[in-house]
Amino acid sequence: MIAKSIHGYFQFGTCVRYLQDAQAGYKLGNGKDDGNILHNLTAFFRYLNNLNLQVTIRATSELSEFQKVQSRRQQTDRLSTDDASRLRDLIREIRKTLEAEIKGFEAYIVTPKRLDTRKLLQDVSSLLAPGVFGKIPELARFDLAEAGMCIAFERPTAAAFHLLRGTECVLRDFYCVLVKQNRSEQLWGPIVADLKKRKKAKQHSDLLDHLDHIRKAFRNPTQHPDKVYDIQEVQDLLGLCVDAINRMGKELPQPDQVPW
Numbered sequence: 001m002i003a004k005s006i007h008g009y010f011q012f013g014t015c016v017r018y019l020q021d022a023q024a025g026y027k028l029g030n031g032k033d034d035g036n037i038l039h040n041l042t043a044f045f046r047y048l049n050n051l052n053l054q055v056t057i058r059a060t061s062e063l064s065e066f067q068k069v070q071s072r073r074q075q076t077d078r079l080s081t082d083d084a085s086r087l088r089d090l091i092r093e094i095r096k097t098l099e100a101e102i103k104g105f106e107a108y109i110v111t112p113k114r115l116d117t118r119k120l121l122q123d124v125s126s127l128l129a130p131g132v133f134g135k136i137p138e139l140a141r142f143d144l145a146e147a148g149m150c151i152a153f154e155r156p157t158a159a160a161f162h163l164l165r166g167t168e169c170v171l172r173d174f175y176c177v178l179v180k181q182n183r184s185e186q187l188w189g190p191i192v193a194d195l196k197k198r199k200k201a202k203q204h205s206d207l208l209d210h211l212d213h214i215r216k217a218f219r220n221p222t223q224h225p226d227k228v229y230d231i232q233e234v235q236d237l238l239g240l241c242v243d244a245i246n247r248m249g250k251e252l253p254q255p256d257q258v259p260w
Contacts, residue, residue: 003121009107012047015040016098020091024081028070037079037087041067051105059097063090110152114235117152124148127242132249140169140245147238156234160227163234164219167241171211174248178204188215207247214240 018040029036045064048057066087070079079087110117119126124145125133133141143166150159168188175183175191178201184194192212195201201208218237221227229237 008047008050011043012051015043015047016091016095019044020088020095022079022084022087022091024079024084026079026084028073028077028079029075038067038071038075041070053098053101055101056094056098059094063094066090111154113151113231115151115238120148120152127238129246129249132246132252135249135252135254136166136170136245137173140166142166143169144245151231151234151238154231156229156231157222157227159234160218160222160229160237163237163241164214164222167211167214167244168219170245170248170252173252177251177253188219204247204251207244210240210244210247214244 019037022037027036029038041063045057045060045067048060066083070083110121113120115127124147125141127148128144133144136144143162147159147162147166150156150162171188171191172186175186175195178195179198184190188211192208192215195204196208218227218240222229
């Protein structure tokens with residue numbers, strides 16, 4: 001998957017139209033300045049390569065030769081009547097191949113969510129409280145980033161798997177911070193049950209109840225083939241998991257101070 005700006009496609013179309021409408025007297029330029037023939041020819045070939053339009057590229061040999069001939073002229077020269085006609089004919093011919101090839105391409109637009117799409121795709125750390133993302137385990141960071149992308153691309157059940165796995169990963173570190181000896185099995189249920197018995201964890205009773213609710217209502221039915229999410233449900237789940245991770249994150253040490 002490659003992210004491409006829609007503006008690039010607009011510029012590509014503008015470039016093609018400029019060359020197709022070339023008239024005698026248009027400035028050749030040196031291929032670097034905007035608004036001249038050589039600049040637009042260079043841009044045209046660049047767009048073809050960026051879009052990997054291999055069939056159209058193979059159909060541009062004559063246009064490429066035309067560009068080479070024109071590039072030998074003085075940058076202050078103007079397009080002649082014959083050259084303008086030749087260029088228009090070449091572009092119109094290439095357009096037949098171009099239009100046929102691009103019919104085989106599809107672009108997918110990421111639809112808006114309740115959460116900012118750019119944050120879901122590129123900056124999921126900003127959805128957590130400041131400083132928390134850097135303190136949670138690397139695997140949890142991976143899962144949250146994957147969950148963000150799954151929500152953006154509307155794969156809600158996959159997003160739920162990553163959210164819940166990431167939350168459980170943070171829970172294990174949270175448990176190790178509070179309990180140094182005689183630890184229980186490193187699974188969500190046993191961890192919460194053990195913490196509820198520990199005096200040191202009494203101040204986190206609300207958090208533990210919250211984690212137990214997430215486990216029973218979401219983690220267990222998601223782990224087993226009992227739950228399918230829609231895009232609204234998984235965004236709600238993200239809020240629940242972020243709240244739990246933020247509260248656990250307050251107790252986690254900085255990465256360079258991890259004692260285990």
